[in-house]
Amino acid sequence: MTCERARELLWPPEQPRLAEKDFLEARSHVDDCESCQEFLALDATLIQAYRRAPAIQAPPAVRERVFDALAQARLASSSEARNIPPRGLFMSRWGMALPMGAAALLLVSVFAHSHLTSNPLGDAESADLPTMSVPVAAVSPLQGATSPLGFVEDFQRRELQAQHLRTSKPQDVVGFLRREFGLDSDLAVTSLPLPELEVVGVEVCIIEGVRGAMVTYKQAGRVVYHHYMRTSGGTPSPPSLARVENMSSLTGATTPSIVNWESEDGLKQVLVADLAPEDLLALARRSKGE
Amino acid sequence: MPPGDCLQGNPTTGQEGMADNGVRRSFEEVIGEEIDRLYRGALLLAGNDADQAERILTTALVEARRGHNHESAGVDGSRLWLDTVLARTFLSLEGATNGGPDVPVSAPAPLDTAALPGGRLPPSIGLLALARTAAGLPPAHRVAVWLSLVGRRGTREVGQILGTDEEAVTGLVGSGYRYMRNAILVGGSNRQAERRNES
Numbered sequence: 001m002t003c004e005r006a007r008e009l010l011w012p013p014e015q016p017r018l019a020e021k022d023f024l025e026a027r028s029h030v031d032d033c034e035s036c037q038e039f040l041a042l043d044a045t046l047i048q049a050y051r052r053a054p055a056i057q058a059p060p061a062v063r064e065r066v067f068d069a070l071a072q073a074r075l076a077s078s079s080e081a082r083n084i085p086p087r088g089l090f091m092s093r094w095g096m097a098l099p100m101g102a103a104a105l106l107l108v109s110v111f112a113h114s115h116l117t118s119n120p121l122g123d124a125e126s127a128d129l130p131t132m133s134v135p136v137a138a139v140s141p142l143q144g145a146t147s148p149l150g151f152v153e154d155f156q157r158r159e160l161q162a163q164h165l166r167t168s169k170p171q172d173v174v175g176f177l178r179r180e181f182g183l184d185s186d187l188a189v190t191s192l193p194l195p196e197l198e199v200v201g202v203e204v205c206i207i208e209g210v211r212g213a214m215v216t217y218k219q220a221g222r223v224v225y226h227h228y229m230r231t232s233g234g235t236p237s238p239p240s241l242a243r244v245e246n247m248s249s250l251t252g253a254t255t256p257s258i259v260n261w262e263s264e265d266g267l268k269q270v271l272v273a274d275l276a277p278e279d280l281l282a283l284a285r286r287s288k289g290e
Numbered sequence: 291m292p293p294g295d296c297l298q299g300n301p302t303t304g305q306e307g308m309a310d311n312g313v314r315r316s317f318e319e320v321i322g323e324e325i326d327r328l329y330r331g332a333l334l335l336a337g338n339d340a341d342q343a344e345r346i347l348t349t350a351l352v353e354a355r356r357g358h359n360h361e362s363a364g365v366d367g368s369r370l371w372l373d374t375v376l377a378r379t380f381l382s383l384e385g386a387t388n389g390g391p392d393v394p395v396s397a398p399a400p401l402d403t404a405a406l407p408g409g410r411l412p413p414s415i416g417l418l419a420l421a422r423t424a425a426g427l428p429p430a431h432r433v434a435v436w437l438s439l440v441g442r443r444g445t446r447e448v449g450q451i452l453g454t455d456e457e458a459v460t461g462l463v464g465s466g467y468r469y470m471r472n473a474i475l476v477g478g479s480n481r482q483a484e485r486r487n488e489s
Contacts, residue, residue: 042467053416058329
């Protein structure tokens with residue numbers, strides 16, 4: 001029995017194993033081998049001391065930069081596949097895709113409320129939502145640099161994320177956004193400091209590889225989605241209504257209103273709700289103190 | 291040959307992974323769950339240099355994302371794949387393999403592990419202390435200690451990741467452990483002496 005074989009059979013010691021012939025031979029080897037005894041003793045000492053210490057987490061800023069790099073890599077590879085020059089594509093692509101995808105996601109999420117078990121808000125919250133039966137495939141052929149179908153599919157995958165929180169407490173949402181994204185409270189939940197909005201939850205939402213946050217509110221029984229996504233090098237812009245064409249003709253359903261803006265801190269923000277456009281725009285403006 | 295191809299018999303996961311409930315997960319979803327563990331690994335490999343840790347982590351994950359033609363095989367397969375790429379990226383950045391991540395690591399370099407101070411390790415040493423101590427290890431030893439001590443990977447797996455044989459891994463891990471223990475004890479003794487001098 002060699003040292004390598006003995007350690008392969010006996011290590012890690014915390015793992016349960018069968019007391020078969022090989023195991024007994026390995027134990028016998030260790031009894032006579034100072035090197036193996038030293039190794040096992042050192043391992044036990046180091047790992048016990050290490051495990052008593054609290055685990056370190058990746059800082060939010062590092063986390064964001066890593067996911068930004070992955071998003072850029074994903075975009076570059078998809079650009080290569082489509083023979084599109086990658087320069088400047090990130091912004092222009094999302095400039096088009098985000099509002100349309102956001103519209104699609106509301107439609108689909110309403111569909112999900114009615115038809116799917118993976119209800120993003122839970123049954124209680126969806127009880128008084130309007131019913132719009134929209135097949136997922138029906139929202140795919142929209143105009144734009146990218147199809148919002150990926151956006152919609154990714155949106156529905158939020159249920160798979162480990163990072164989501166159902167809460168009615170705004171301070172919980174603030175803590176979540178700070179922990180996951182390093183967002184300051186004044187940029188996050190308090191950007192919608194409106195008493196008529198009731199917090200329902202917050203979650204990580206990875207849309208086509210770009211990691212963002214989705215805070216969900218209710219207002220008089222209607223769902224209001226507030227999506228945050230970091231951009232690289234965009235210019236701040238005030239809240240404005242996004243034009244989403246063809247949605248109604250495709251779905252036969254009411255097109256939700258969408259307001260998007262970019263704040264000074266490089267956050268692309270989108271509000272989506274089944275409200276009148278002017279009401280949603282007013283909501284966004286009020287939230288910014290305008 | 292992309293990292294991970296040498297792992298015969300170990301299914302690896304590239305761009306996509308499989309959750310335990312059978313739902314296919316995107317690469318970013320896998321990373322969302324693994325990033326803290328990988329960051330700790332990068333911090334240890336970087337010898338507690340946070341900037342270097344981030345560089346290793348980012349480079350490795352972008353590289354890992356490219357290996358997208360692998361069939362997924364559960365959480366363990368994803369972890370093995372990510373650990374492999376992280377380890378090899380670190381070695382490549384350190385120039386430890388002289389030819390990229392596919393060149394096997396050479397036999398363990400001799401380490402000065404003779405000075406064994408008496409005493410016991412502190413009850414809790416934490417990752418940062420471990421990482422600071424690991425900074426004194428050569429790159430291959432650092433990888434072996436990380437995979438073995440923190441990752442709890444056996445000599446065979448460590449050998450496959452490093453591209454070296456089990457005997458060499460035993461040497462790397464054994465001398466790495468001795469060095470870590472001694473350095474932690476010496477560091478503790480020095481800190482105690484400093485405190486005595488300050489008071």
